[in-house]
Amino acid sequence: EDQVTQSPEALRLQEGESSSLNCSYTVSGLRGLFWYRQDPGKGPEFLFTLYSAGEEKEKERLKATLTKKESFLHITAPKPEDSATYLCAAGSGSARQLTFGSGTQLTVLP
Amino acid sequence: GAGVSQSPRYKVTKRGQDVALRCDPISGHVSLYWYRQALGQGPEFLTYFNYEAQQDKSGLPNDRFSAERPEGSISTLTIQRTEQRDSAMYRCASSLGPGDSGNTIYFGEGSWLTVV
Numbered sequence: 001e002d003q004v005t006q007s008p009e010a011l012r013l014q015e016g017e018s019s020s021l022n023c024s025y026t027v028s029g030l031r032g033l034f035w036y037r038q039d040p041g042k043g044p045e046f047l048f049t050l051y052s053a054g055e056e057k058e059k060e061r062l063k064a065t066l067t068k069k070e071s072f073l074h075i076t077a078p079k080p081e082d083s084a085t086y087l088c089a090a091g092s093g094s095a096r097q098l099t100f101g102s103g104t105q106l107t108v109l110p
Numbered sequence: 111g112a113g114v115s116q117s118p119r120y121k122v123t124k125r126g127q128d129v130a131l132r133c134d135p136i137s138g139h140v141s142l143y144w145y146r147q148a149l150g151q152g153p154e155f156l157t158y159f160n161y162e163a164q165q166d167k168s169g170l171p172n173d174r175f176s177a178e179r180p181e182g183s184i185s186t187l188t189i190q191r192t193e194q195r196d197s198a199m200y201r202c203a204s205s206l207g208p209g210d211s212g213n214t215i216y217f218g219e220g221s222w223l224t225v226v
Contacts, residue, residue, distance in 0.1 A: 041219075044201075049214065098215065
């Protein structure tokens with residue numbers, strides 16, 4: 001059974017304090033590792049897709065990396081507007097059904 | 111449309127009633143997905159369509175749940191004889207191409223169902 005585990009469940013950072021979020025996955029036939037951002041009351045907003053170990057992608061203060069068992073979302077010098085829940089999902093199967101983790105709730109304090 | 115549109119945004123229904131949730135995907139998107147999201151959890155896959163064909167319904171919890179997409183665009187998720195445990199956020203998503211093409215999956219804002 002496909003499984004995705006995210007840690008920590010919640011993270012509080014001071015503005016400018018860099019950190020990383022972890023996503024561990026066990027998936028047969030990985031077809032992409034996805035990161036989404038979700039604000040309260042909103043749908044998940046796509047951030048990145050990674051397809052192979054060693055791949056990295058960046059967007060503003062965020063950088064996602066992928067190994068054969070984990071993905072990391074690195075946040076450099078975060079700002080309060082980066083506060084959100086960050087969801088990791090593994091795609092598998094012919095339809096790339098996404099198996100989501102429970103998310104990391106990030107709070108960045110000014 | 112500009113994004114995935116779902117209606118109603120909020121639905122309160124009595125136990126035992128049937129409900130229908132509607133999804134209008136991004137214009138031109140071939141693939142359409144239904145997910146369910148409980149509070150504090152990530153979305154959970156329910157079912158998936160390419161065009162009008164339901165390709166996978168392995169995530170539907172039981173036979174009270176059904177989905178259709180008769181013309182390959184708008185989709186309806188129907189829950190018959192609702193139970194309190196059906197209360198959740200139901201999210202629709204769409205992607206440009208068939209599921210195996212590596213396209214990004216975009217989510218709607220969801221329909222929040224409360225069964226009382």
